[in-house]
Amino acid sequence: MANLWYKNAIIYCVDVKSFMDSDGNGTGDFAGLADRLDHLERLGVTCVWLNPFYPSPRQDNGYDISDYYGIDPSLGTLGDFVEFMQAAKDRGMRVIIDLVVNHTSDQHPWFQASRSDPNSPYRDWYVWSDEKPDNITEGIVFPGVQKATWTYDRTAKAWYMHRFYKFQPDLNTTNPAVRQEILKIMGFWLALGVSGFRVDAVPFLIEPRGVKTDKPVVDPHAMLTEIHDFLSWRKAEAILLAEANISYEEAPDYFAAGDRMTMVFDFVGNQQLFLSLARKTASPLRRSLAARPEPEGMGQWAVFLRNHDELNLGNLTEQERGECFAAFGPDPDMQIYDRGLRRRLASMLDGDETRLKMAFSLLLALPGTPVIWYGDEIGMGENLALPEREAVRLPMQWSPRRNGGFSEAPKELLVRPANDKGKLGYQNxxxxxxxxxxxxxxxxxxxxxSARRSSPEIGWGGVEIIDVGDDELLVLSSSWRDNRIITGHNFTDKPKSFHLKDEGIEELMPMLTDSPTGPIRGDGEITLSAYGYCWLRCNGERR
Known part of the structure; x- marks a missing residue:
């Protein structure tokens, strides 16, 4: 039987360079991360997701990779990585890493060989055009910052494609040699103990845009099957977590009944969640959950509040997006790419712990696997003085000491400035x-x-949206192996009450509430405080 550990996992996303500096050079490293795993263990984390740590010019937080088989020297050595992996294993934690193979850095030896010689075997590893493409601005990912998706290279005397910044040329993933190299990269890190990959920009990875070929691409998603099959052969328990901002209608092509992506981030649900928070009603999120397809086979949705990028609201209507901007980022400097917000969760909710707790309870109650962005568990803020998405990637705030306990280095040597201002600064x-x-x-x-880890019904079971006659409440029922959990969340700033009309429930035992109470009769009144939440187990202890 397959090891479905991810079904009940708690994933914690870490930017190594921003987490803990062990040697005083101002940059976080693997030795520092290993030293701080006790914090993650105390939180209840079961899986650590690492943002890119490979050698890189670091023009895009390490997503511009110049060597897929190494560790950036500022973060340590391969030996330090292995020591970290052992420390995680000792605490029962798995590790997944970013697989960024839609593009490389323009400093990667592959690209340098590709541009310098038209006869190089690496020429076809990238997407080139001898003639200027018709529309070099089509499909820009970063409006207002990115100027084009094609750039002319004087050395190559040709145009190369880049979905992202111009220093990130796209790999030609229709080339069998490139696809074979991707599998080789995966095999390398699997051999060093990782339990899978968060696959970056999956829709761009599989779409053969700009490639000139005589062979029609019958199914671009077939590449995902190749990756899945290789992973299954090398390490059956390893997973693929897709960064794919897709519609629910597209989801079956990514899951393919368990033969492609193991998990997919629920971007649609995330945006509806924030619309619900902005409107103080559960209706948008409820509609989203009702429309979300259940992954066939062994697939799973990944749910989140914030991640390492902007809060992307691009799938909302202009009016809906405006509502979220007004609620969470009214200053234009808080907004980015005409579609999102570059703020952390705590800042968007004005540091209000009552609302923050409700948001976290909601995250953990949603069907799927929760993913937490480092620092959100203590309520860190952002630094809008930093450019673009860098605003949310601040040094972890460990203590009220200098630099927030992140590093002993002089302030000017820090990889990013520590947040020492306002009520969310490291002093507070x-x-x-x-x-x-x-x-x-x-x-x-x-x-x-802890409550989520002891409620496998949420990760493993099916979910039912219970209509309690109040759009401002979200009440979910999760069932698995004859056990059942009821969760309720109040999206308003007023107390709310509801009843469950279910003859199969004799008693409800509170597991987690913002206002402790004793057992409740199955037909009894359940009260939620303003922005309140409750987790209730039906009919006694789990069996």
Missing amino acids: VNAAMQTQHRDSFFHAIADMV
Whole structure:
């Protein structure tokens, strides 16, 4: 039987360079990350997702890779990576890493060989055009920053394609040699112990745009089957987590009944969640959950509040997006790419712990596997003085000491400035202070994670949206192996009550609430405070 560990996992996303500096050079590293795994263990994390740590010119936070088989020297060595992997294993944590193979850095030896010699075997590893393409601005990913999707290279005397920035030329994934190299990269890191990959920009990876070929591409998704098959042969328990901002109608092509992507991020649901928070009603999120298809086979949705990029609201209507901007980022400097927000969760909710706790409880109650962005468990903010998405990638705030305890280096040497301003600065918000106090935000989130890990019904089972006659409440029922969990969330700033009209429920035992109470009769009144939440187990303990 396959090992479906991801069904009940808690994934924690880390930018290594921003997490913990062990040697005082101002940049986080693998030794520092290994030293801080106790914090993740205390939180209840079961899987660590690492943002790119490969050698890179670092023009795009490491997503511009110049060597897929190494560690950026500023983060340590392969030996340090292996030591970190062992430290994670000792704590029962798995590790997944970013697989960024839609593009490389323009400094990668493959691209340098490709541009320098038209007869090089690497020429066809990238997407070239001798003539200027008709529309060099079509499909821009970063409006307002990115100027084109094709750039002329004077050395090659040709145009190369790049879906992202011009220093990130696209790989030609229709080339069998490129696809074979991708499998080789995966095999290398699997041999070093990783449990899978978060696959970057999957729709761009599989779409053969700009490629001149005589052979029609029958099914671009077939590449995902190749990757899945290789992964299954090399390490059956490993997973593929797709970054794919796709519609629900497209999802079956990505899951393919378990033969392609193991998990897919639910971008549609994430955007409807924030629309619900902005409107203070559960209706948008409820409609999204009702429309979301159940992955066939062993697939799973990945759910999240914030990630390492902007909060992408591009799938909302202009009016809906405007509502979210007004609620969470009214200043134009808080917005980005004409579609999103470059703020952290705590800032968007004005540091209001009541609303933050409800949002986290909601995340953990949603059907799927929750993914947490580092620092959100203590309520970190952002630094809007940094460009673009860098605003949310600040050094982790460990203590009220200099640089937030992240590094002993002089301030000017830090990989990014530590947040030392306002109520969310490290003097007020840090892990050391919160872990010492049982009533802190961190401990509240850790309690929620514990409740989620002890509720496999949510990760493994099916979900039913219960109509309690109030659009401002979201009540979900999750069932698995004759066990059942009811979760309720109040999206408003007023107390709310509801009843469950279910003859099969004799008693409800509170597992997690913002206002502790004893057992409730199955037909009894359930009360939620303003922005309140409750998790209730039906008919006694789980069997």
